[in-house]
Amino acid sequence: MPLLPVRTMNMGLSQTFSKILANLFQKKTSRIGIYGPPNAGKTTLANRIAREWSTGQEGMVSEIPHETRRALRSENITITGANGKSITIDIVDTPGVTTKIDYNEFIEYGIARDEAIDRAREATEGVAEAMHWLREDIDGVIYMIDATADPFAQVNIMMVGIIESRKLPVVIAANKTDLPDASPQRIRTAFPQHPVVPISCLTGTKVEELYEEMIRTFR
Amino acid sequence: MRMQGVQIDLISAERLVRMPSMEKIRLILDLVREGTIVILETGLSPEEQSSLIEMTMQEILPDGFSGIEIESYPSKQKSGMFSRLMRGDDEYRRLTVIGPANQLKMIRRDRDLISAWISSR
Numbered sequence: 001m002p003l004l005p006v007r008t009m010n011m012g013l014s015q016t017f018s019k020i021l022a023n024l025f026q027k028k029t030s031r032i033g034i035y036g037p038p039n040a041g042k043t044t045l046a047n048r049i050a051r052e053w054s055t056g057q058e059g060m061v062s063e064i065p066h067e068t069r070r071a072l073r074s075e076n077i078t079i080t081g082a083n084g085k086s087i088t089i090d091i092v093d094t095p096g097v098t099t100k101i102d103y104n105e106f107i108e109y110g111i112a113r114d115e116a117i118d119r120a121r122e123a124t125e126g127v128a129e130a131m132h133w134l135r136e137d138i139d140g141v142i143y144m145i146d147a148t149a150d151p152f153a154q155v156n157i158m159m160v161g162i163i164e165s166r167k168l169p170v171v172i173a174a175n176k177t178d179l180p181d182a183s184p185q186r187i188r189t190a191f192p193q194h195p196v197v198p199i200s201c202l203t204g205t206k207v208e209e210l211y212e213e214m215i216r217t218f219r
Numbered sequence: 220m221r222m223q224g225v226q227i228d229l230i231s232a233e234r235l236v237r238m239p240s241m242e243k244i245r246l247i248l249d250l251v252r253e254g255t256i257v258i259l260e261t262g263l264s265p266e267e268q269s270s271l272i273e274m275t276m277q278e279i280l281p282d283g284f285s286g287i288e289i290e291s292y293p294s295k296q297k298s299g300m301f302s303r304l305m306r307g308d309d310e311y312r313r314l315t316v317i318g319p320a321n322q323l324k325m326i327r328r329d330r331d332l333i334s335a336w337i338s339s340r
Contacts, residue, residue, distance in 0.1 A: 099272055100286025100320035101279055117281045128276040131269050152328065154290050158268045165265035 029076060030218055031090045031137060035130070035163070036144035037155050038096025041175040043068050044201040045144065046093035050074045052207075066106075068095050069122035071130055081215040082208075089140075089218065092133065095126035097159055134162065140169045140218045142210075147174040147182035147198065151190035160191060169217045173210055174198040225256060225322070225337050232260040240267045244274055251319050252284050254340050262291045262315035288323040290333050291315035 034042045054077045072093045080086040101123050106116035134141075141163050145151055163170050172191055174184035177200045184198035195217060197210045228250055235243060244267060250257050263271060275287050292313040316323070316335060327334040 097272065098286070099275055099289055101276070102285040102320070103281050120279070120281065124276040124279045128273045131273040131276075135266075135269060152293070154325075154328070157291075157293060158265075158272075158289070162265040162269045 029088045029090055030139040031092060032140045032142060032214070032218060033071075033092045033094055033130075033133060033138040034142045034144060035094055035097060035134065035159060037146070037149075037153065038066055038098060040096065040144040040146045040149075041173075041201045042096065042144050043072075043093050045142070045173065045175070045199075045207075046072065046074065046091055048201055048204065048207060049077060049079075049091055053077045053079050066096060066101065066119065066123035066126070068093060069119065069126040070095070071126065071133060079211050079214060081212050085215050085219065087215050087218050089214075092138065094130035094133065095123060097127055097130060097155055099155065101127070134166065134168075138166075138168060140171075142171050142173055142214070143194075144173045144175050145187050147176050147184050147187060148179050151187040156190070160194070164193075170194050171210070171213050171217050172196045173201075175201055177205060178203050223339060225254065225339050227256045227258065229258045230260065235259060235261055240264070240270065243267065244271050247271065247317055248274060248278060248287075251287055251317055252278065254319055254322060256316065256318040256323060256337055259315040259317070262312040264312065284319070286320040287317055288320045288325060289315065289317045290325050290328055290335065292333065293330055 034046055036042050054074055074091045074093075076088060077091055078086050078088045101120050103113075103116040103120035106119050107113060111119065143156075143160060143163065145156060160170070160172075172187060172194050174182070174187045174196055176182050177184060177198045182198075184196060188196045195213050197206065197213050199206045199210050201207070230246075238246070243263070247257050247259075248271075271287075271289075278284055279286055314333075316333060318335075318337065322338050322340065324336045324338075325333070326336055
C-alpha cells in the first residue's frame, strides 16, 4: 500500500471527521412513498403536500385509473406541526398498485386503442417500478385507501403485509371522506395495528391531522 | 373427444415449502398464463407477493395475458412466544387462489369464505 504524505493524510482525516459531524447534525431526509390502489387519491395528496409545503411540480389527476404511470418525486419538503416539530421528506407519488391491467379499460374512457395500449404498457412498468422502490428505496409509507371502497380488498391486504414485512413505518389515509358512502371506521377495523387518519384530499378536510400523524410516525 | 373446462391445480404445503421463492412464482405464472387456476395450500410470503406483482406486470401483453386475480384468507398472527420461536415467522400463511384476471372473478370474500366464479377461455 503506498504511503500518503502526512499533510494529505491529515486532510483526509479532517474531511472524514467533518463528514461524520455533518452526518450527525444534518437533518435526515426520509423518502416517503404514497402507495395504494388506483384512484385512491394518491396524486391529489402528493399535489396538496407539494402545494402547501414546497414549490414542486404537480402531477396530473383524473378519474381514469393509472393516470400516474411513473413514480413522481418531490424533494426536500419540510412539514412542521402545531408543536413546532418538523420532518424533512421526499414524497414519492407512485402508480396505483394492482395485479391486472387491461388496455380495454382505458378504451372505455374514450381513449384511442394505440394510446390505450401505450398507457397500459406504461402502467405495468410503473407498478413494477413502484414495487421495486418499496423493496429498495422507501423509508416510510402513506397508504391511501378510498374510504368508500372495501378496505379488505386483496391488494390492500397484500400491500399492508408487504409494508409490514419491510418493517416500514406506515400511516393509513382514509381518503374521500367528503363522499356520503365513506366509512373510515371500516378501514380502522381492517387495519387496527396502524394509525388511520380520515381525510378529504379534495376539500382539504383534516389533512392537518395527517401531517401531525406523519410527523409522529416518520420522525 | 376433447374435454372442455378449466384446469385447477392444487399445490400442497409440502411441495411449496420445498420450492425456492422464484421457482414458486415462476410455476404460478406459467400455470396461470396457460389458463390454469392455482390453489396454494399455504400462501406466499409478503416478499413473494411483492415479486409476484412485479413479475406479473412484466408479463402483461396487449390482447394476451392481462394479469392475475389473487385472493386469500386474511393471515393469522401466531400466538405465544414459543410458537413464534419454533416456526420463525410471525403469521400463518393461508390458502390462496390465483388465476388469470380474465377468467377468475371474486364474488365474495370474508374472513372464512372465498367465493369465486371461473370462466373458460
